[in-house]
Amino acid sequence: MPAPTVPRIAILGFSIECNKFAPPATKAHFLARTYLEGEAILAEARGATPTMLPETPGFVAAMDAAGPWRPVGIALAMSEPNGPVEHSFFEELLETISRRLRAALPVDGVYICAHGAALTTQEDDPEGVLFETVRDIVGPGVPVVATFDLHANVSDRMVDLIDAFIGYRTNPHLDMRERGAEAAGALHELLAGAKTELVRVRLPIVPPTVTMLTAAGPYAEMIALGQRRMTRAIMNVSVMGGFAFADTAKNGLSVIVTARGDRQAAADLAREIAQYGWDNRARFYPTLTPLDEAMQMALAAGRDKSLPALAFADVADNPGGGGRGNTMFLLRAFAEVGVEGALFGVIYDPPLAAEAHAYGLHYNFEARFNRAETTKFSEPWAAPARVVALGNGDCVGRRGIYAGLRLALGPCAALRIGGITVVVVSHRVQCADPVFFEMMGLDIAKARSVVVKSRGHFRGGFDEFFGPERIVEVDLPGLTSPVLSRFEWTRLPRPVIPLDEGVEFSLT
Numbered sequence: 001m002p003a004p005t006v007p008r009i010a011i012l013g014f015s016i017e018c019n020k021f022a023p024p025a026t027k028a029h030f031l032a033r034t035y036l037e038g039e040a041i042l043a044e045a046r047g048a049t050p051t052m053l054p055e056t057p058g059f060v061a062a063m064d065a066a067g068p069w070r071p072v073g074i075a076l077a078m079s080e081p082n083g084p085v086e087h088s089f090f091e092e093l094l095e096t097i098s099r100r101l102r103a104a105l106p107v108d109g110v111y112i113c114a115h116g117a118a119l120t121t122q123e124d125d126p127e128g129v130l131f132e133t134v135r136d137i138v139g140p141g142v143p144v145v146a147t148f149d150l151h152a153n154v155s156d157r158m159v160d161l162i163d164a165f166i167g168y169r170t171n172p173h174l175d176m177r178e179r180g181a182e183a184a185g186a187l188h189e190l191l192a193g194a195k196t197e198l199v200r201v202r203l204p205i206v207p208p209t210v211t212m213l214t215a216a217g218p219y220a221e222m223i224a225l226g227q228r229r230m231t232r233a234i235m236n237v238s239v240m241g242g243f244a245f246a247d248t249a250k251n252g253l254s255v256i257v258t259a260r261g262d263r264q265a266a267a268d269l270a271r272e273i274a275q276y277g278w279d280n281r282a283r284f285y286p287t288l289t290p291l292d293e294a295m296q297m298a299l300a301a302g303r304d305k306s307l308p309a310l311a312f313a314d315v316a317d318n319p320g321g322g323g324r325g326n327t328m329f330l331l332r333a334f335a336e337v338g339v340e341g342a343l344f345g346v347i348y349d350p351p352l353a354a355e356a357h358a359y360g361l362h363y364n365f366e367a368r369f370n371r372a373e374t375t376k377f378s379e380p381w382a383a384p385a386r387v388v389a390l391g392n393g394d395c396v397g398r399r400g401i402y403a404g405l406r407l408a409l410g411p412c413a414a415l416r417i418g419g420i421t422v423v424v425v426s427h428r429v430q431c432a433d434p435v436f437f438e439m440m441g442l443d444i445a446k447a448r449s450v451v452v453k454s455r456g457h458f459r460g461g462f463d464e465f466f467g468p469e470r471i472v473e474v475d476l477p478g479l480t481s482p483v484l485s486r487f488e489w490t491r492l493p494r495p496v497i498p499l500d501e502g503v504e505f506s507l508t
Contacts, residue, residue, distance in 0.1 A: 005108075006069060007191055008108050010107045010109070011059070011072065011110075012134070014090075014112075014113075014115075014126065016080075016115055017118070017149065017243055017322070018118050019082070019245040019321055019479055022082055023375060024121055027089040029082055030077045030078065030079045032408075033078055034077070035077050035078075041056070045060040049406040050406065052113075053405070054404070056076065057177060058180025059113075062181035072104045075093065075096045078113075080429060081319065084120055086121055097133065112131070112162070113147055114146050115149045116152020116158070117153050125158070125248070131161040144163055146158075146164070146166065150168040150170075150173070151242060152243070153252070154200060160198070162198070163186075164183065164187070164190065166236050166238060167179070171219075172432070172456055173457065186258075189235070196259060199263065199266040201255045201273075203255075204497065204504075205253045206251050206496045206499070207253055207284045208482035209456065211285070212456075219284075222239045222277050225272070226239055236257070239273060240254045245480065245487075247490060288474065289473060291475065298449045299339055302340035302341045309448050309449065309470070310472055311472065312451045312472045313452055313455065313472065314327070314451060315478075316474075316475075316479070316481040321480035323478055324378050325430070326370055327476070328379055329477060330344075335417050341449065342420040342450070343447045344420050344451040345422070345451070346425045348426075348427075352367060353412055354426070356424065357411050360390075361387055361389070366383070369381045388414045388415065388416045390411075391439055392411060393410045393412045393425060394407070394408055399435075399462075402461070407429070409436070412424065432457035434461055459471065485499060
């Protein structure tokens, strides 16, 4: 009997969420987070504290556990959310992937770690371009599976060129490793001869970010419906909420069903879930707390210890959606009215962090925020401050989306401004993990108010301190404001909910 074939599997990826209204992402942004080629991908994926997000480690671990295989690392580029990627870097990455993948042939399968909401300065569907490149190289008979963030904006090209579409099911994203493992399972089925059919249905709904949580709400119910309808005929159901700030023709809430050979089953289920979403379209409108009301809540929490402590989310300046992490609207307002017992994190301001390090602990000075920043909404502001902690920013995530990841925030400083302690960092990141305060020696449990520049991932990191009833999402200006009418849209398909009246949709 001949020995069983050990499959050769190519691993590659391009993962970034791009906000059209933010400054461009450069190669340096990827090098600062995750850029790997060849065997370095496998070494990092199998490491105890990788820099990459967990779907690739989850895929590799599941493949390792399933039996012998020959992984072939191609190239993996991953960055914090930002503006459109400079097209020259995308072309460079595409050339690297093409060259290394051709050199690796023949391969028996391909795993792609994608995001789905990438842009370049010249291309609105770079994932589609990447998938087309991969398919042209490996040919029509080689199975290709891909994982996606649930904020993916999905084109037909992205669906038509792969054999299994596997999107996250949790927001905050706590199931990335599991989805990587699911991709490995799907690939094994395809290697064993399974054939798949993929069907996509797009709704004229562009959900604001705060309406896409998966603990409760219409989006959560769509995902849950898909999971309840799983049968032997269905391999995967992915409900992609999309990312409005990409502003592309492929924007819109999409349902993608991967079926085992039964296209009608995939179509029926995709239509059922889409119809449920449309029937609940009135629930895809954001509800935020005005700044004046948030100020009064923070003042009361600081003065009256019998009241519960609160978490305030600056959802409009979320670095996890391309925000710069340095708008002053909330910090200035809280400082000016004298909020006490507050922690504020994290502000991206490398010059201010460097200045605090130069002065040293316990130094009193005028902290000048945004002296070097010219981005819209990032206004200068200054206040008397005292340096209360300094650090190098090297840490390992403790909870939520960053749990177990090795992070480098650069020189960091904690500054006391009145009754508020502000954490300033040198590498832009959303405040989604308590470790960003804890590494500076700050006790979250003793704070009366905790302000985070994050849209939703902080819920998966700070849930041990704040339940949903103690979270306040504040209505502020910023590059990631959930109030979509504040932006100038040029490519997003219209009419759509929640921007337009009289939006129509029919599955017949």
